[in-house]
Amino acid sequence: MTDEISTKTRFRVGGMDCASCGAKVQNAVSRLAGVDAVEISVTAGTMSVTHRGDVPVSAIDHTVKWLGYTVALADQPLKAAQAGHHDHDPDHDHGTPETAVWWKSQKVVLTALCGLALVLAYIVGRIVPDIGHWAFLAAMAVGLVPIVRRAVAAALTGMPFTIETLMSIAAIGAVFIGATEEAATVVLLFLVGEMLEGLAASRARASIQGLANLVPKTALVETDGVTSEVAASALRVGMTILVRPGDRIPADGEIIDGDSAIDEAPVTGESIPKRKGIGEAVFAGTINTDAVLRVRVTAAAEDNTIARVVKLVEEAQESKAPTERFIDQFSRVYTPAVLVVGALVAVVPPLLFGADWSEWIYKGLAVLLIGCPCALVISTPAAIAAGLAVGARRGLLLKGGAVLEGLRKITLVALDKTGTLTEGKPVVTDIVAFDRSERDVLSLAAALETGSSHPLAVAILNRAKIDNAPVPPAAAAKAVPGKGVSGTVGGKTVFLASADAAGETVALSPDQFAQITRLNDQGKTVSVLLVDGALAGLLAMRDEPRADAKAGLRALTDAGIRTVMLTGDNSRTAAAIGESLGVEVRAGLLPEDKQRIVRDLQSSGEVVAKIGDGINDAPALAAADIGIAMGGGTDVALETADAAILHGRVADIANMVGLSKKVMRNIGQNITIALGLKAVFLVTTIAGITGLWPAILADTGATVIVTLNALRLLNVKFPSEGRSRREIGEASEWWS
Incomplete structure (x- = not known):
């Protein structure tokens, strides 16, 4: 039998609003014949499947829909969920901010129906007390049936220990001990928490979709002196487009006629427009401010700078950081352990100490709800995704959470001279x-x-x-x-x-x-x-x-990071530039010399980031702990580097490190919140102070809190944005 070549196919999955959702989809698809690996990004709503041979899309489609989600190839739009499949609305989950109508999603509708049923049950119980129990049981069933169905589907695809399983056991157990009203309330609170998770997840997706939406939908194509309007997605390399003052540029291209100031703020964050003329490159999504331009298209819609950024960020979100991988592994042990602890709390006191069975079963069920791992599991990927998104919007591309996490450990930055510092x-x-x-x-x-x-x-x-x-x-x-x-x-x-x-x-x-x-x-x-x-x-x-080189290097020095210039240029020129910038210089180097120096620095205990053009510096970029390509637009050699600074700002090196520190601090806060709330409610539940419905708040409430805390990163402002060069050098205050 010959070895089959592995290929990777990307899908968009509708309805994944939390880490538990992603884990279920990943586990189920991984079990399909021919599938080697599955990478999931909950925040981007994407799934990459590495497989041998042709794994039928229909098999993946069936498996994902069985779990209650929608799925389509990445280049196709998601269709509406079929009735009864899942309480998620793909249009809400993946639609643009302009088209998403959150209150029409099936998740919101289900929550509203459950809430209405609970209100009616309360009224019936007041009017006819004898059937109040059954009214609350019916109200609980409205929300619980879909939850139980998802728990069964996950169990049949190899994941018996999910949040839906814990929720189902707790709610059904509460009915058996006579706490039907409380069980119905807990189900409603669970659905409210899921609804809020969905809204928070859609905001995270919107941060990337907002970048994609910078590209206009139409373009003016000029052919033989005649101008016609076409869809921007139909543009092809070599076409000539007309860009009027005030219009967004619909494609990457090169100016062939005209001279104008280009506002790149939507893409790069630069507040001052750049004057560009014939022969200079322009990028999709930027704004032509003051004169008509004729531009020759240099990249098709699917290959323009913004499309590549969106694709790279989504792929990066599928690459898990070390902390995230640890949390995932921990949760696989943690969830079964919660079931064991809940069972022990329910049976040990009555069996060994003669305590009341009903009281301790109730407490055991509450422990199950407290122990749900959602908040803990989402704490890391939510922050990583927000960090990747905010970096991408400012021209900082990072190939995954591992790179974002590793940047905070950098102790030395080695920089090329030509095209990097200059x-x-x-x-x-x-x-x-x-x-x-x-x-x-x-x-x-x-x-x-x-x-x-x-x-x-x-x-x-x-x-x-x-x-x-x-x-x-x-x-x-x-x-x-x-x-x-x-x-x-x-x-x-x-x-x-x-x-x-x-x-x-x-x-x-x-x-x-x-x-x-x-x-x-x-x-x-x-x-x-x-x-x-x-x-x-x-x-x-x-x-x-570069205009910001000196201040950018000073920002690194202020953060306790050493800097050194590695250049192939002659010693006299390199020394002159190094002296003006205040950086250590090593000159006259061949590519293999740069690689050797990087390895020597690593062997002396330094954690090295290498900054270069990504081509001549390829050996050193590959050898460094983190390689960062410095360049502009489509010229960046992303294949070699772990990260890229698209717009050539030296200050962005410090911004990358600062972003990493902020993200990791945010992750620490999230883990503390998730575990802290669980610890508090565990103690109060065992002590008899709180019950089932506060217990569900310990999970769904914590999940919403950590997600919203992670999304605060989307509002991060870098020190260099709209500030003087002197202030850029004071970036260490931002990191503290």
Whole structure:
């Protein structure tokens, strides 16, 4: 028999509102023939099935629906739940915030019916006391029958110990000891708790769906000068789209005509629009503010930046953090243990000490409700999902909870120079003129470089554009191999040369030579302008640090994290950049050298995060405890790294670490709340102070509280948002 290749298929599951739901679906689908692994994200409502051969979708569909949920392939919409399948409404669970109508969901309807039945039972009991017991029994049945059905379905698919099982035993047991009214109330409270869980879960999903909804539904496609409106989902690579002022850009693309300020705040959180022109990339969901643009589409709808972010976040939510995996394993032992403890509480005092059977059975049933593990199990994934979502909305992609959890342990950050700490492209930093104006020096140099795509030529032309310097036409412009470029401008012979080549043509004075040396010592490349054989001026260029690099590094230092620059650039340039940023420098490194240094640092006890472009730094990124790719949009090498900073902000490294600490602190709070409430109600129940209905609050109430506490993370603001560079450096206060 030949080995079959494993493939992964993603589904959307409607109705998973808590960790118990996810565990039931995961367990049942895992038991299907040919299925190797099942990964569930409750908060995203997704399931990834790794299988050998063709596992029929119908088999998965049947299994999931038997448990009471709806299911569809990830690229297909969910259909409404069939009558009697489950008290969940997929439109509520997975609809967008604009279309979801929460009060129409079957979960809300069932809760309302149970509540109405309980009120009617109370009225009947007051009017005809003799049938009050049966009225409350009927009211309880309205809510309990669906719960029992789900408990049976879970048991038949290999999960006998679920919250529905505990709930069913407690409610039915209460009837047998005559506490029917209280049992009916407990069932209603349980349904109210589930309803609130559903509302909280839908808000978590909406945080990611809100990102997807940034992309407009339609686009203006231009074909042979004729513009027509089409669905944005129909856009294909190579199409030309027209984007009017005020419109959202419907696809990733490259500007082919026009110049406008692009508001990227909805995607990146940047408050200041970026001016972009011909040849520059734009991303779906950003806003064109002030001029008409023609954009060539570079990615289809399913591959644009936002679609990739949504997909990566949903996949990341399916990857469990170490804490979450521990809680899952703990709950598998914990739930059966609760049943044992409940049974012991019910039978030991009457058997050994002659206590009242009815009283202690009642307490045992209450213990079952107190011990429901939902709040504990959801405490970690809810916070992890919120953290992943808030990071994604700000261009911080993390491949799973393990990465998010691990970031807080980082003790050293190793950064690449070019494109990470610096912008990745040279700019003109200094213009020195001799016997003429700096503007003339810039104009003559730009005239020679017109039409060139060399990075230094682009730097000179950009500076001329910024300074509004005139660029006269050049005649007979040509490259002089290894020396520079020459031509005729305004009847004068002009030569833009390297310092060495210029020294071969004219004699440099000691002062001029000293100026060139000083600029070189600052890591700058110096070009010398000669006009008719005489020295006219100098232009110095360097790949400058990112605007927030110094403050971003200081934020890491303030948090007690060491920083080091690992670069393949020459020592002089690297040292100059390192000195200006206040970072330790190791220069002249090959890719394998960077990897070796990362491993040496790890062996000395450091927990290392490596930041780089994700391509040249691939070996070091792979070797680091956490590899983070720094880049923009679709150019980020996510395949190598564990995480990515899409928008190239050095301050976002500190933001990632800060987010990790906040998430883990939130998880600690959630676990404390979940276990603390259970401990309090356990003591009060054994002491006879509280009974069944307060006991259910210990579970459903705690579940709602921890979920809402986790969702507070969605409102986290990073220190760099809308603040000065100085304030970015004070991020340590945010982490404390």
